[in-house]
Amino acid sequence: MRIAVLGMGRMGRALAGRLQAGGHRLTVWNRTPGRAPEVVARGAREAAGVGDAVAGAQLVVTSLADDEAVAAIALGDGGVRSAIAPGAVYADASTASPALSRRLEESFPRFAAMPILASPAGVAAGSGRYLVGCRREVRTLLEPVVASLSETVSWYDDPTQASTAKLASNLLLLDGVVALSESVALGRAGGLSDDQLRELLGSSPMLAPGLKNRFEGVLTGDLDPWWTAALGAKDARLAVETVAGRGGELPLTACAQRRYQEASAVEPGGDIVAVAALYRPPGRPTA
Numbered sequence: 001m002r003i004a005v006l007g008m009g010r011m012g013r014a015l016a017g018r019l020q021a022g023g024h025r026l027t028v029w030n031r032t033p034g035r036a037p038e039v040v041a042r043g044a045r046e047a048a049g050v051g052d053a054v055a056g057a058q059l060v061v062t063s064l065a066d067d068e069a070v071a072a073i074a075l076g077d078g079g080v081r082s083a084i085a086p087g088a089v090y091a092d093a094s095t096a097s098p099a100l101s102r103r104l105e106e107s108f109p110r111f112a113a114m115p116i117l118a119s120p121a122g123v124a125a126g127s128g129r130y131l132v133g134c135r136r137e138v139r140t141l142l143e144p145v146v147a148s149l150s151e152t153v154s155w156y157d158d159p160t161q162a163s164t165a166k167l168a169s170n171l172l173l174l175d176g177v178v179a180l181s182e183s184v185a186l187g188r189a190g191g192l193s194d195d196q197l198r199e200l201l202g203s204s205p206m207l208a209p210g211l212k213n214r215f216e217g218v219l220t221g222d223l224d225p226w227w228t229a230a231l232g233a234k235d236a237r238l239a240v241e242t243v244a245g246r247g248g249e250l251p252l253t254a255c256a257q258r259r260y261q262e263a264s265a266v267e268p269g270g271d272i273v274a275v276a277a278l279y280r281p282p283g284r285p286t287a
Contacts, residue, residue: 001025001145004057006050006073006080007094008035010226012063014120015093015149016044021126022148029053051083059145060084061114063093066234067100074104081107089141091132095170095231097238098160099245101133105159110138113159114146115166120226126150133162167239171253174232176211177272178256180218185279194219217273225271232272233260 001024005016008030016028016039026044028036033046040046047053050073054060060080064070070092074080080090091112092104101113111134118128130146132139133156146153156162180201187197201207202215217223236257240250259275267274 001058002056003027003059003061003145004029004047004053005061005063006030006053007063007065007069008039009063009065010120011093011116011123012036013039014123015061015063015116017042017124018126018149019145020044022145024145024148027053027057049078050080051078054080054083054085056085058085058088059142060088060090061093062091065094065231067097067238070094070096070100071103075107084108089138091134091142095166095235095238096163098163098167098242101159101163110134110141111159112138112142113162114142115162117166117169123149128152129154131162131165132156133159133165164242167235167242170232170235171239171250172208173210173214174236174260174272175252175256176208177214177218177232178259178275180207180211180215181273181276181279184218184276188281214271214273217271218276221273221277223271223273225269225274227272229260229264229267229270229272229274232275233257233264236260 003019003024004027005012006029008028013036016026016036020026020042027047028039028044029047029050062070062073064073084090089110089112090108091114093114093116095115105111113133115131116123116128122128128150129152130150131154132142132146139155183201184197197219236253240254240257243250259278262278263275266277
């Protein structure tokens with residue numbers, strides 16, 4: 001299949017590489033050119049603009065940072081909507097709000113929300129879980145492509161359900177990292193060493209697998225940032241706004257959102273584990 005992938009951040013590059021491994025013909029684009037040399041070296045064409053990338057594609061996929069970026073690329077002047085071929089499918093793999101997914105479904109005849117539960121390494125290895133929300137006729141067109149990406153797929157009848165599912169899953173880790181940071185802070189305040197905390201908390205049955213993957217990062221601050229604190233704050237905000245739109249509240253997540261905003265200000269570009277630095281006593285080393 002001829003596929004255009006727009007957005008060559010770490011997740012976009014991993015997704016593009018996985019599509020190449022599945023035998024698809026790829027065109028890629030990024031606002032800043034030259035961000036995907038390894039993808040281009042394997043045969044992808046780097047387009048000069050969105051229109052150039054989308055022209056002739058049977059499937060267009062965006063992997064972008066936030067609602068604003070997705071809306072601009074999908075719906076703005078010279079964007080996907082103005083260039084996509086009749087009959088082609090547009091799938092957004094970004095972590096976006098359900099409200100934006102609804103807007104995109106209304107703007108494109110064939111649209112799917114397709115967020116991914118995985119790190120970039122997991123996507124590249126084919127172990128990601130894809131949350132795909134779309135109408136039945138779009139599912140029929142997408143199924144062969146998604147099957148080449150992963151064996152683990154959750155299908156939803158509505159794009160907003162897929163976007164909501166991604167935020168609900170992210171929330172477990174975002175709130176959990178803050179809770180783990182506070183648990184470590186409590187242990188240190190009571191005189192427990194980091195080795196004692198590793199033995200106590202690192203092996204605890206209450207530490208979920210996803211949270212366990214970030215345990216050392218919380219403890220030492222040493223982790224390659226692929227999900228930044230700034231993006232964590234964004235995801236928490238989207239969750240709070242989604243529930244507020246139905247008259248509800250997420251007070252725990254609202255607090256976590258503020259913590260990630262603070263962590264991002266202290267350590268720009270740092271992973272979500274940077275939130276743990278907010279709890280370290282002054283002068284304590286991060287590792």
